[in-house]
Amino acid sequence: MAKKGILIVISGFSGAGKGTLVKKLLEKYDEYALSVSMTTRAPRPGERDGEAYFFTDKEHFEDTIRQNGLVEYAVYCGNYYGTPRAYVEEKLTEGKNVILEIEIQGALKIKSQFPESLLIFLTPPSGEELKRRLEGRGTENAEVIAKRLARAVEESEGVEAYDYIVVNDKLEKCVEEVHGLVEAARRAPVRQKAFIKEIREELQRFTKGAE
Ligand code: 5GP
Numbered sequence: 001m002a003k004k005g006i007l008i009v010i011s012g013f014s015g016a017g018k019g020t021l022v023k024k025l026l027e028k029y030d031e032y033a034l035s036v037s038m039t040t041r042a043p044r045p046g047e048r049d050g051e052a053y054f055f056t057d058k059e060h061f062e063d064t065i066r067q068n069g070l071v072e073y074a075v076y077c078g079n080y081y082g083t084p085r086a087y088v089e090e091k092l093t094e095g096k097n098v099i100l101e102i103e104i105q106g107a108l109k110i111k112s113q114f115p116e117s118l119l120i121f122l123t124p125p126s127g128e129e130l131k132r133r134l135e136g137r138g139t140e141n142a143e144v145i146a147k148r149l150a151r152a153v154e155e156s157e158g159v160e161a162y163d164y165i166v167v168n169d170k171l172e173k174c175v176e177e178v179h180g181l182v183e184a185a186r187r188a189p190v191r192q193k194a195f196i197k198e199i200r201e202e203l204q205r206f207t208k209g210a211e
Contacts, residue, residue: 012122
């Protein structure tokens with residue numbers, strides 16, 4: 001079967017554990033590539049430019065939008081976040097499954113531009129657990145945590161637009177669940193158009209030979 005990569009969007013409430021999940025997925029399977037986003041938010045302690053994000057200012061971000069350099073972008077809690085176009089296109093062409101770890105507005109833009117993309121929504125087992133994880137992270141002040149919880153309420157309204165919801169309770173189990181969904185999605189005929197075309201043409205050639 002054709003080995004074409006697919007575009008995977010992983011969203012989830014802030015604190016759902018997307019970062020850890022994606023890191024594990026990349027460590028375990030080499031068929032994934034992670035897109036590094038551009039943002040105008042300030043780096044958190046330990047975040048390095050070009051790894052967590054490409055950190056930039058509003059002016060450069062808006063220039064990049066004008067130059068059509070982003071596949072999608074959104075404003076989240078007062079900052080710009082966007083997906084650089086070049087990397088995504090290059091890796092998909094190489095046959096990698098490209099992961100975008102983005103929020104819901106961006107996810108919807110991706111679905112309308114790339115209908116064959118796979119949208120996965122990651123959530124902790126409960127609201128209580130989400131609050132505990134955000135507070136426990138210790139990298140954000142009370143005001144930011146409150147904003148993120150309010151945003152989580154808004155995002156919960158849009159979850160129906162996703163293809164799958166995955167509960168992040170036990171990390172290892174969650175990694176296998178997501179990988180399983182990707183494997184299954186790749187086998188859907190809509191993502192195997194080139195393979196179907198090839199086998200159909202081959203069969204048609206046999207039929208012609210028999211006439
Ligand atoms: P954080 O500030 O916690 O790193 O990210 C805030 C939110 O922005 C998260 O939900 C994250 O998934 C999302 N995000 C990160 N990069 C992008 C991007 O390129 N585009 C969009 N639309 N959202 C992003």
